[in-house]
Amino acid sequence: MTTSGERLQKVIAKSGITSRRKAEKLIEDGRVKVNKKKVTELGTKVTGNDVIEVDGVPIEREAPKYFLLYKPRGVISSVSDEKGRKVVTDLISEEIEERLYPVGRLDYDTSGILILTNDGDFTQKLIHPKYELDKVYVAKVDGLLSKEEVLQLKKGVVHEGERLKAVKSRMLSADKSKKKCIVELTLHQGKNRQVRRMFEALGYRIDKLKRERFGPITLEGMNPGQYRELNPHEVKLLLEESQQNVK
Template structure:
């Protein structure tokens, strides 16, 4: 009786032998055919791994940066560029890799780098606005610091527009904590640079309340010019507002830090109140303290063109 060695119950009796076929590859290389899972084929050399000592890893200066921690107010550079409407993010990556982008004056070629919304980003020397440009004017109240964020300050001017303005804007120039009046906000970097540059020569008007009567002789000194620690400075015009002679109106072109307060302090006066009533062609008309509004198209056009005093 013939035994059956196949566990499936069928014997090999009567089964035709399979003819081995030698491929052209086997003839040329001498590799034998071996059987393995999923079929049969010529044996291939085993790949030891991705790294080989005789083939060092290539360093790519344009390789994306590793994942960076999230910082409030920061976005990826390619998104910053794409948000301006100039191009897509993929095209922005090409601009970055080819060295056409600068960030705060330095060429940036790294992909994945993050920038702040207020950073100076340029393509071929032209500043880029990351969002649709927005302009608003505020009647700043006393007790608010003119800054984006200050952990040491109880209140900043940004608190007054938080949750109401959908675009991210920042204040142009400075009004110190105890000063009030006209304050411009925008995300137009080119305009901000223009308005805050030392060469900007447009008038600003302030109403000043002093701790004592201002002598006419001191008014003349302010017009002629007084010497401050950073050089001589003068006002363009000055006049009494009322009979008390403590309240005066001052017109000045200089944009130096705390210039109005320093001018009066140099003559022995203390400024009790300082209210800016005119800046960059804008006034606070119709705005209560702490209120703000968007600029009209006419105001924006004048602001950009500089068609104001």
């Protein structure tokens, strides 16, 4: 250990095994050793020469990787599923050896943009509500919302005792003959099934839901099931945008 280097909790998070917040808890609980010595002090600095163990298992310091996936419907946003259903990491080539996991989640029946990484610190900066990163969804709705109802999605609705709201909401199109409409929502919250629950609170059902933008990143030029590695500039843009509105 040294007075220079990186903070221990950040190194643990970068290894991909957990988030920085959970890494801090592991340290405080005495579950982390550096060079065979238990460390419980947050902010301890380590270098690449130090051997770090969590619960007696040395961590692997993988190089950070960042991928963009166009998640299709019918795929679980996880690295495993007890029911044997297809998960997002099944769509990634076996040639990629890093232990990737999704940044946040998209519902089983929701398609769209999903980022995968092995960088826990990066993940925390993208999904925590305090960073207020825009997540833009487009919903094809069974029914015609009124102008007041579209506005209500921004003001907030209550579903099962929980208040849910969008940062922005707007009607993109409406088909009066088929009684269908398309609504765009921008969220900062990331609650379970949030968009679907918001429409349920107003008495509507979503036929299709897609996340079209995550911060500055879009799915331009991609088809469902495709993925690509984010370039350094895109990673930088994501981090910069996540820091703009930190409270």
